[in-house]
Amino acid sequence: MCGIVGYIGNLEKKKLIIGGLRELEYRGYDSAGISVLSQGQLHTFKAVGKLVNLEKKCETFASSGFGVAIGHTRWATHGKPTEANAHPHFADFSNVVHNGIIENHREIKECLEKKGHHFVSQTDTEVIVHLFEEKLKTFTDTFEAFKQTIAELRGAYAILLITQKEPEKIFYAKNASPLIIGKGEDGIFFASSDAPLIGLATDVSYLEDQSVGYMDLNGFESLDLVVKLNQDKGYAQKDGFRFFMEKEIYEQHTVLLESMMGRTNEGKVIFDFRDGQFCDEIEEITICACGTSYHAGMVGKYLLERYGKIKTNVVIASEFRYANPILKKNELFVAISQSGETLDTLEAVKYVKTFGNKTLAICNVDNSSIVRECDEVLLTRAGIEKGVASTKAFATQVMVLWLLSVFLGQRRGVLAPSEAETLIKVMVESAKKTEVSHKLHDRIKRLSKRYLHGHGFFFIGRDVFYPLALESALKLKEISYLHAEGYPSGEMKHGPIALADSELFTVALMPEHLLYEKIKSNVEELSARDATICALSAKEFDGADDMLYISPCSHYMEEFFSMMVALQLFALEVAVRVGSDVDMPRNLAKSVTVE
């Protein structure tokens, strides 16, 4: 995830800004850059890769006296991780850093190009600084020009801009991406999270959405909602959560919206594939992945067939290559991977390419091996995932597959425009449903103590809730080391029901808006055999020993995302009670690069 730092004051700015960026390294990045404006001169340095590369680039540079400075670590979303795409971006006399996504950057860019602006990067960010300098031609007041610039942007942003026109100020704006301003003995500090501010700032203001302003050495007192900064670094890196996994679960509502950003417009899904005809003539899809990504792929099959009306197969990567698979000429091969480095999936892509089929990566890491190997990519934009047990990566994979299903439905003329429009609204609602309520989390904490023994768990569901059941069982297994299985609820009677007794825990996924009566009778069959039932639903179910209520929803996919969060928290709280290492469970690695 991208990171931002900024500084106004007399300390040596290069050292301070790079030090701040180092505090953000844990969030992951693929390039970095700084700009220092002091004694009227703007100095900008950028480098691909780790911060040591950036340090080498500016080895001989140092600033003295008063000045302003900004810095950025970039996690590529628009454009490859290159030096040109790294921030800060510049125009003639101003520089900018930005976190988030500017949805309407294409329109702005086209318009500015007609006015003679020349762009050097593939990013959405570069338009901000050019638009600002364009506005200055009309508005002599710098802040007015900045406000007018921000008013034209659509999307999520945390922005810091410095300009030779006002060398003692940093202009800032915030909407849906975090931005903090702090004050300490040595000046004013900016950052996108607490960690870089610790030890430097004592008082901070966490900016509200729609904030637009500027700051100089005397401006801090005018800010609202100033609080004391907690100086614990470990706590800061986890944004105050106990575990990275917990933080990542709580982040899902934001990253889900980011995964949609710029990909929908006026009731349509739009993708910026390099080849505009990439999806034309596709008649069938094979999705290939491992583990959690495979479960997302299984959800994708239901969605692609339902909305894209396209036959979809889902295969486990390690089972694919050696089975002499048969691929049709117009079959699209979709590789899903959080890391982009999973060897089984990577080798499957290489194998498929020998047949000449089109390949698409759905991946969280730009420039990873799988992304480089595939013809096209849809980045999931979940930001770095530190918890070994995947949560937000899974959520965004499902969202991207859902977008793809609507995209293909439109493109193939099989999805009515009104239905596509409705589905996009449901996507936004579904993202909102993943915002964790304290009430739900507290309830799960309390409930978890009843599920620590027994001879195993069955998670059961139908349709998209079946792969969610598989994923929930995997989450519980991974971090609590308890045995759990996911099963299609209609299949229980064909064998596993023999295990049913009071020590068999069944977690039943009971959506109101998809096959409720069917799953209800499956659960009743288990309940009649005395299995312990924990039901997830918005609707009361008499046969349950425990009810875990989700908030009422109006679509089954909203229920899907609501239940996903509840089940991730359930796994987390059981793991906490059994005392396992939640973020680094035994025997597991985040990236599996062996066969």
Ligand code: F6R
């Ligand atoms: C489980 C988990 C793994 C990965 C699998 C594939 O929480 O994270 O099952 O999903 O190892 O990894 P990626 O998605 O990186 O290809």
